[in-house]
Amino acid sequence: QSALTQPASVSGSPGQSITISCTGTSSDVGNYNLVSWYQQHPGKAPQLIIYDVLKRPSGVSSRFSGSKSGNTASLTISGLQAEDEADYHCCSYAGSTTPWVFGGGTKLTVL
């Protein structure tokens, strides 16, 4: 039950684009199109921004997009805004007996 690997931190200036990677294995990310991404502001519960690798829930900005290649999923945020500064967590389905595995989280700083 190893956690997915995310960079500890990323940063970007307003208006720029950033990408956060989430690397798993052939048993989780690589085997299922069930990767989700969450945004979490300090002291708040995680909020879903991407599910099923690339789908956006209603109400989530189109500036957020998801993709996957092999065992690595990615979250791209375009047109960075100050309000995007938060922690981002990836999550993947990992099979029936260990259904879910999360990444260690990535802190996004908007410079």
Place this chain on the structure above:
Amino acid sequence: EPQLVESGGGLVQPGGSLKLSCAASGFIFSNFDMNWVRQAPGKGLEWVSYISSTSRSIYYADSVKGRFIVSRDNAKNSLYLQVNSLRDEDTAVFYCATLAGNRDYWGQGTLVTVSS
């Protein structure tokens, strides 16, 4: 609107126990598999436990297996987590969550602090 509200957290000594609860409203709770997810201070999210909609299937993370027990009462729209033999490293905010794709619902969390 779907809502999950956790309760039951608090300060407990190492080796102690607590029972966490999660009250659901605004959706058909009995149709959803449920999960407990925790977050230690300053750390990432960690999946803890899963229970299917009928309670037929139950799974735990290795870190809590044998110490935590998940259950649910669909008649009361409630999810529970009995946490036993608590260790310092169990200190965390515990969330209940559906983790069901677009039907993803989380509570606000309840803090469990293990300290002597």
